[in-house]
Amino acid sequence: MGKTLYEKIWNKHVVHEEGDQPSILYIDLHLIHEVTSPQAFEGLRMNNRKVKRPELTVATMDHSIPTTDRTLPFRDEVAKKQVDALAQNCKDFGIPLFDLHSPNQGIVHVIAPELGITQPGMTIVCGDSHTSTHGAFGALAFGIGTSEVEHVLATQTLKQFKAKTLAININGALPRGTTSKDLILSLIGKYGHDFATGYVVEYRGEAIRNLSMEERMTVCNMSIEMGARAGLIQPDEKTFAYLKGKQAVPQGKEWEEALTEWKQFYTDKDANFDLSVEFDASHVTPQVTWGTNPGQVAGITEAVPLLENLPSDQVKPAKKALQYMGLEPGMPITEIEINKVFIGSCTNSRIEDLRKAAKIVNDYKVADHVEALVVPGSQLVKKQAEAEGIHQIFINAGFQWREAGCSMCLGMNEDLVLPEERCASTSNRNFEGRQGRNARTHLVSPEMAAAAAIAGRFVDVREWPARESKEVIVK
Ligand SMILES: CC(C)[C@H](C(=O)O)[C@@H](O)C(=O)O
Numbered sequence: 044m045g046k047t048l049y050e051k052i053w054n055k056h057v058v059h060e061e062g063d064q065p066s067i068l069y070i071d072l073h074l075i076h077e078v079t080s081p082q083a084f085e086g087l088r089m090n091n092r093k094v095k096r097p098e099l100t101v102a103t104m105d106h107s108i109p110t111t112d113r114t115l116p117f118r119d120e121v122a123k124k125q126v127d128a129l130a131q132n133c134k135d136f137g138i139p140l141f142d143l144h145s146p147n148q149g150i151v152h153v154i155a156p157e158l159g160i161t162q163p164g165m166t167i168v169c170g171d172s173h174t175s176t177h178g179a180f181g182a183l184a185f186g187i188g189t190s191e192v193e194h195v196l197a198t199q200t201l202k203q204f205k206a207k208t209l210a211i212n213i214n215g216a217l218p219r220g221t222t223s224k225d226l227i228l229s230l231i232g233k234y235g236h237d238f239a240t241g242y243v244v245e246y247r248g249e250a251i252r253n254l255s256m257e258e259r260m261t262v263c264n265m266s267i268e269m270g271a272r273a274g275l276i277q278p279d280e281k282t283f284a285y286l287k288g289k290q291a292v293p294q295g296k297e298w299e300e301a302l303t304e305w306k307q308f309y310t311d312k313d314a315n316f317d318l319s320v321e322f323d324a325s326h327v328t329p330q331v332t333w334g335t336n337p338g339q340v341a342g343i344t345e346a347v348p349l350l351e352n353l354p355s356d357q358v359k360p361a362k363k364a365l366q367y368m369g370l371e372p373g374m375p376i377t378e379i380e381i382n383k384v385f386i387g388s389c390t391n392s393r394i395e396d397l398r399k400a401a402k403i404v405n406d407y408k409v410a411d412h413v414e415a416l417v418v419p420g421s422q423l424v425k426k427q428a429e430a431e432g433i434h435q436i437f438i439n440a441g442f443q444w445r446e447a448g449c450s451m452c453l454g455m456n457e458d459l460v461l462p463e464e465r466c467a468s469t470s471n472r473n474f475e476g477r478q479g480r481n482a483r484t485h486l487v488s489p490e491m492a493a494a495a496a497i498a499g500r501f502v503d504v505r506e507w508p509a510r511e512s513k514e515v516i517v518k
């Protein structure tokens with residue numbers, strides 16, 4: 044019988060298997076950041092251990108750092124401590140680090156793909172749940188806990204039980220005005236925020252093949268938001284074209300060898316998945332979450348659900364969510380007014396995201412009562428956007444243009460949504476307090492966030508009036 048992509052990567056990396064014990068997997072790439080690594084390094088020091096393969100470990104600063112002027116001293120002492128600890132740990136253990144002033148600094152899940160560090164067929168781990176993003180390249184990538192971070196640092200291996208496999212077959216074409224963010228949100232809306240628990244998902248089908256690499260990353264990024272252990276997409280010509288010439292990707296003869304290797308990573312025709320589901324992309328509409336998990340979501344032309352229309356097990360959580368969100372059942376989504384907009388995070392802060400948002404912004408202005416931020420996912424994205432003039436479109440419209448980092452996605456720095464403020468956010472999590480105490484988060488695509496910034500409420504981007512900008516033409 045044939046093998047799935049997951050099984051092929053797994054088999055290539057198993058170092059040891061024994062009965063009903065977890066297997067030991069070899070790890071090709073270990074990504075680290077300032078929040079989940081300090082205790083792991085402390086553990087190493089206490090046991091007098093070294094990092095086994097520092098050259099297969101890559102560090103960046105992203106979660107707690109300010110996104111304002113980086114020549115100024117930190118105002119947050121905890122963040123300063125975390126960042127200093129990471130710098131010291133990388134120095135002491137010989138680990139490459141993209142620090143605050145590096146041109147390659149950025150959100151860990153944005154920089155590894157854009158530098159070509161993420162490659163097909165790899166096992167990739169990070170003390171961070173959205174490591175699933177890298178699955179877009181056909182890499183088995185997942186988040187681990189701090190004690191596992193220590194284990195990987197010390198041994199370059201990880202204990203793992205094999206997961207079940209789930210095929211999500213997505214066919215049909217995404218309609219105009221919808222994005223891969225709407226696709227993944229409506230998928231989670233249909234099946235629920237925990238339906239993939241215990242599975243490694245492989246996204247398959249025509250709709251997935253038609254997505255760009257950046258769009259695929261948005262999909263894989265949110266795998267964890269439906270409970271999946273990891274999300275995978277089979278590498279193809281688009282994957283290889285994206286990687287070609289990237290900083291960390293082999294060149295010349297070695298590129299040819301790498302290609303041959305990467306082309307082995309596909310699911311055989313006669314492979315079996317533990318579970319398969321179908322999804323039609325042609326029905327996707329622009330999505331807006333109304334609740335406190337990503338599955339509590341509706342189309343832009345719909346309304347916040349009436350409680351009596353919900354399945355009985357969803358009534359109580361919906362009631363609680365609506366109370367927190369300050370919304371009434373039956374309220375049309377287009378009547379929800381917002382006061383914050385965050386375009387950023389490892390879900391939607393890449394150059395294509397910023398281009399799409401800028402196209403909507405054009406030469407409109409941010410609504411008076413709205414504070415809007417654009418936080419590029421990396422310094423390279425920021426530089427690229429500035430070279431294309433995109434930053435100017437945002438700045439002219441009244442958006443703040445920031446330095447790269449996680450920022451308002453989780454509010455570990457000063458970029459917060461204030462109590463009872465309502466934010467249209469391109470990030471991936473909307474649980475209570477995620478963007479700040481009592482903050483209300485609505486997850487949307489970059490286009491929907493841009494349009495909300497201008498209209499001051501949610502609007503249907505499919506009907507967004509196009510305007511010819513006189514000043515800047517976005518590519
Ligand atoms: C801080 C980190 C551990 C966390 C995660 O694991 O996901 C963060 O990135 C998040 O998105 O909530």
Ligand code: SF4
Binds near residue numbers: 105449471
């Ligand atoms: S951008 Fe948000 S989701 Fe992504 S790693 Fe940072 S905090 Fe986590």
